[in-house]
Amino acid sequence: MAEKPKEYWRWDEYNWRNPDIDWRKAKIITAGVDVGSVSSQAVIMADGELYAFANMRTGSDSPNSAINAMNWALEGTGMALSDINFTVGTGYGRVNVPFANKAVTEIACHARGANYMYGSTVRTVLDMGGQDCKAIRIDEKGKVVSFLMNDKCAAGTGRGMEVFANLLAVPIVEVGEMSLQVEEEPAPVSSTCVVFAKTEATGLLRDGWPKEKVLAAYCSAMAHRVISLLERNGVEKDFAITGGIGKNVGVVSRIEKELGLTALKPRYDTQIAGALGGALFAKALVEKGTKK
Template identity: 35%
Template sequence: MNYFAGLDIGSTAIKVALVDEEGGLAGVHVSDSGSLFHKNAKAALGLLLERHGLVREQVKYLIATGYGRKLFKEADDSISEITANAIGAFEVGKAFGGVRTIINIGGQDSKAIQIDATGSVSNFAMNDKCAAGTGRFLDVAARNLDIDLEELGDYHFNGKGVPLTINSTCTVFAESEIIGLLANGHGKEEIVAGIHYSIAKRTLRLAKRVGIEDRVYFDGGPALNKGLVAAIQDELQRELVVPEHPQTTTAFGAAILARSEFLSGNA
């Protein structure tokens, strides 16, 4: 059987998705980007293929996307992460009754994407000027709070007080603010909740710029953080659609397009 791959080379993580001839998801893999983007991307693809007993020759078309897409010369093509994310979310969203608005929070930026009834991008907005509303902010906060990144969601729900306000719009200043709150005796739980609501408010402003329609699809690594999901839902006043593999939506979109290009004879 032939397979088609999408490779999303992000600033902090490399995501690979594999689809079969029918367009079904055959497998995904996530690993750290590190500093050697090309080497680590190649290794990530190899690990996914090995896990499923496949060889590179069975991947008939591969599309790269993401921050480091131009570095992977072995790709048959490359596309922007906006386009790939839209394709992936549109396809996954069918199981939830369809989605038209996408929120993506990555390692170095956050995006809001509006798609039309066919899954094409009709509008988008991006925050790439400051890391305060991104996964990087969560990494910095977790380190300062001496909490594992995966535990932030639990801390969010364990607070007994009101979430604290994080006013800084810059990660560097927010880091100082967090340290100051700790020094003043505030609980980690309330600080974590405050961090999540700070990101949620920025996310809401971004989403409003493109327009919020129907179900809102939330992906990217931070979508694994249930506390952040709750905060964004609270700010949006609606439930989010969070896929089973939120980190790999964009890679999946690239893989879907790879299959389409190959089968249509454009390869």
């Protein structure tokens, strides 16, 4: 029988809950659901404090992905969907969140979420998502000042990294660490296009390069690519990276090195920034509504 091909792009889907918070005592419960092109997150906040979240892969159907993520975040909390006062949908599938009260763009949500996750000193947010990459400048309140986005090309996105994880048969969560196990930093992969970079990498492997070195060359190419986006939008301290690639030390450390700036250490999963921002927007909207 044929063996099922390994899925090296797979990462652990999980949910999380803060055991110290009793949501029943909270006045306002809000949620943010970020349906991205690759992953979906649901975040629940109790009075503006992170209470629970779930992080999972987006399925082929956006509404289902939103519902699944939300149900998973609710799991074990004793909370029902109807207990949530307001839900904001965000991400590329934001209009497909059936239970959302409002949709907000992921740029605004990431900015807001980063402000919560990293504190009010953050001025530059780099969101490295599954199928896009955004450089966002924000103010002390987490409001967007300016942004630039690449959503046309897989270079510099999580999908690009998945292609490499599959090519080299390295689980995606190990790519970053592995890419740092080189004695000398190789020249970055020269092809911009992921399709061509793959061919280039195959050639490097044939030349006898170990996987570590090929990954180092690709992480470095990816860092280089997103830095040009960052610099066009302007870079100001403090700097933070959100999205899935924010967990890849191979890319993060190379961005830091080339930029000459250290990224703030995240308090939470970097992938939830968008949903978190959505939940914060939801809270602000509820407060605005009750003041009337």
